[in-house]
Amino acid sequence: MxxxxxxxxxxxxxxxxxxxxxxxxxxxxxxxxxxxxxxxxxxxxxxxxxxxxxxxxxxxxxxxxxxxxxxxxxxxxxxxxxxxxxxxxxxxxxxxxxxxxxxxxxxxxxxxxxxxxxxxxxxxxxxxxxxxxxxxxxxxxxxxxxxxxxxxxxxxxxxxxxxxxxxxxxxxxxxxxxxxxxxxxxxxxxxxxxxxxxxxxxxxxxxxxxxxxxxxxxxxxxxxxxxxxxxxxxxxxxxxxxxxxxxxxxxxxxxxxxxxxxKTLALRFRQQQASAKAMADFLLTQTLVESVNYPGLEQHPNHLIAKQQMRGFGAIVSFVLKGGMDAVKLLLPKLKYAHCAGNLGAVETIYGPARTTSHVENTLEERQALGISEGLVRISVGIEDTDDLLADLKQALAATATELENK
The missing domain is CATH 3.40.640.10 (Type I PLP-dependent aspartate aminotransferase-like (Major domain))
Known part of the structure; x- marks a missing residue:
């Protein structure tokens, strides 16, 4: 054909x-x-x-x-x-x-x-x-x-x-x-x-x-x-x-x-990657965050391999919240510039926990066996202005921390 x-x-x-x-x-x-x-x-x-x-x-x-x-x-x-x-x-x-x-x-x-x-x-x-x-x-x-x-x-x-x-x-x-x-x-x-x-x-x-x-x-x-x-x-x-x-x-x-x-892939990805790195760096400073996953971080276990075989580190960031799913349920509704949905790679920023996105097909026991925490949140970073995405994440984390402290 x-x-x-x-x-x-x-x-x-x-x-x-x-x-x-x-x-x-x-x-x-x-x-x-x-x-x-x-x-x-x-x-x-x-x-x-x-x-x-x-x-x-x-x-x-x-x-x-x-x-x-x-x-x-x-x-x-x-x-x-x-x-x-x-x-x-x-x-x-x-x-x-x-x-x-x-x-x-x-x-x-x-x-x-x-x-x-x-x-x-x-x-x-x-x-x-x-x-x-x-x-x-x-x-x-x-x-x-x-x-x-x-x-x-x-x-x-x-x-x-x-x-x-x-x-x-x-x-x-x-x-x-x-x-x-x-x-x-x-x-x-x-x-x-x-x-x-x-x-x-x-x-x-x-x-x-x-x-x-x-x-x-x-x-x-x-x-x-x-x-x-x-x-x-x-x-x-x-x-x-x-x-x-x-x-x-x-x-x-x-x-x-x-x-x-x-046709706009390279253009979109350039902005998305820049924002992803900024958001990963910011998440590292947050006391509510247990760990951050992003290949562009020097702390990443395979950062050097990523540098060797990739031309950039991507536009996905994931992190684990202290407090697990309870914290996730508090955080996500507070975001202003994000969809909470089971997709990624779009021009809009998208947040979601593994249990409703990447591993929705798996049971809790299967996710645990795979080492996927219930507190893990995946961010598909969009093309919005970096400062706006950072401010949005900052306010959502601060409000979540306050609620958890008052419980």
């Missing part, structure tokens, strides 16, 4: 330029300056032989939107460039792409190695769904690289990484773990949602397949769902085949919104 062509003149230009122009260099029908939304479910052919050749992939063209779509193809081309990949495949949600990639490459009798720190939905696949298929799942302590390497050496068909992790912002040494995986011939998959292609390109570090929840930073406006996988043409053909048969194709209207969102 046809994918949009990428102009080689884009090689070497900056990420902001790529975000705008990648996948759209060849122009659009009718001289349109923006990617058209092609809403047709099917594409007609008067020449039966040509139709057949397109269906077999022997010549470019489109047949049916579950297989490929002109609007979706532009998005796939754009992400291919941003992630330095040969090809990409778009899906209807982040979990759609994560589950499809895992189910494409894992089957009965195979072994997957990952970490305990991963998005709650991903963790559910590891704990609940893959074992049903007869897949051996090994989840290691996230910061124990030696343990991960030892488990890989015992046998591994697929290594799954998420870095930075959601919501505790742990950092994995991608090159080190890729080296261990390649020794046993394992495929390496990495979730790059938090870092985005602006900050990190896992394929350049040896990863085989990169996945994104496009719902988050790529779209950037909290109004659409999507997911995307990037990698070699050979691997993406397998992933595309799984998607074609299982049906989690991305709608062209959603693809258009994600394309539009990506």
């Amino acid at each position: 046809e994918q949009a062509k990428v102009d080689k003149s884009l090689i070497g230009v900056g990420s902001a330029t790529l975000s705008v122009w990648a996948g759209e260099q060849s122009g659009h029908p009718y001289g349109a300056t923006q990617t058209p939304i092609v809403a047709s479910a099917a594409h007609a052919y008067s020449d039966i032989d040509q139709w057949y050749e397109v269906a077999l992939g022997q010549q470019p063209g489109f047949i049916y939107s579950r297989m490929s779509n002109p609007t979706v193809a532009v998005l796939e081309a754009k992400l291919s460039v941003l992630e330095q990949a040969e090809a990409a495949v778009a899906f209807s949600s982040g979990m759609g792409v994560i589950s499809s990639v895992l189910y494409t490459f894992l089957s009965h009798g195979k072994r997957v190695v990952s970490t305990k720190d991963s998005y709650g939905g991903t963790n559910k696949i590891f704990e609940e769904f893959l074992p049903r298929m007869g897949v051996d799942v090994c989840l290691c302590d996230t910061l124990d690289h030696q343990q991960i390497e030892a488990q890989i050496a015992q046998g591994c068909d697929l290594l799954y990484l998420e870095t930075p992790t959601n919501p505790s912002l742990k950092i994995l040494d991608i090159k080190r773990l890729v080296a261990a995986a390649k020794k046993v011939g394992a495929l390496v998959v990495a979730d790059n949602t938090f870092a985005t292609p602006i900050n990190q390109n896992p394929l350049s570090l040896g990863v085989d397949v990169v996945v994104h929840s496009a719902t988050k930073y790529l779209s950037g406006h909290g109004d659409v769902m999507g997911g995307i996988a990037c990698g070699s043409k050979v691997l993406m053909e397998q992933v595309r085949h799984y998607r074609e048969i299982n049906g989690a194709a991305l709608d062209p209207f959603a693809a258009y919104l994600i394309i539009r969102g990506i």
Whole structure:
């Protein structure tokens, strides 16, 4: 099936330029300056032989939107460039792409190695769904690289990484773990949602397949769902085949919104990261705060690794409140410039505890086993003025502290 062509003149230009122009260099029908939304479910052919050749992939063209779509193809081309990949495949949600990639490459009798720190939905696949298929799942302590390497050496068909992790912002040494995986011939998959292609390109570090929840930073406006996988043409053909048969194709209207969102990704992320660092520094000074998670802090256990493999530290900050969930329930309603919601990566700042955001699928006991405190709050920092976000957090923490003291 046809994918949009990428102009080689884009090689070497900056990420902001790529975000705008990648996948759209060849122009659009009718001289349109923006990617058209092609809403047709099917594409007609008067020449039966040509139709057949397109269906077999022997010549470019489109047949049916579950297989490929002109609007979706532009998005796939754009992400291919941003992630330095040969090809990409778009899906209807982040979990759609994560589950499809895992189910494409894992089957009965195979072994997957990952970490305990991963998005709650991903963790559910590891704990609940893959074992049903007869897949051996090994989840290691996230910061124990030696343990991960030892488990890989015992046998591994697929290594799954998420870095930075959601919501505790742990950092994995991608090159080190890729080296261990390649020794046993394992495929390496990495979730790059938090870092985005602006900050990190896992394929350049040896990863085989990169996945994104496009719902988050790529779209950037909290109004659409999507997911995307990037990698070699050979691997993406397998992933595309799984998607074609299982049906989690991305709608062209959603693809258009994600394309539009990506064009401001670099600009948005610049402001969001600057505010995130300021908020992390501020939280370190607060007596009500037990700990702060942000890779840009020198105190972060893997700060140096983050500096080596990332171009920035991201726009997510998480922290643990003294007083646990009782304190969280007092703090969140006091915020003026924030949504309390189960999303991230939008232009608006979003707060939420792990039990209603990243790990809502998990029970209290499961979250405790994963080391996720009930007092943990994740901030997805938006594009608002930094001073306003700091003032808002300061007043909310002060009011919460007063209430807790008076109890």
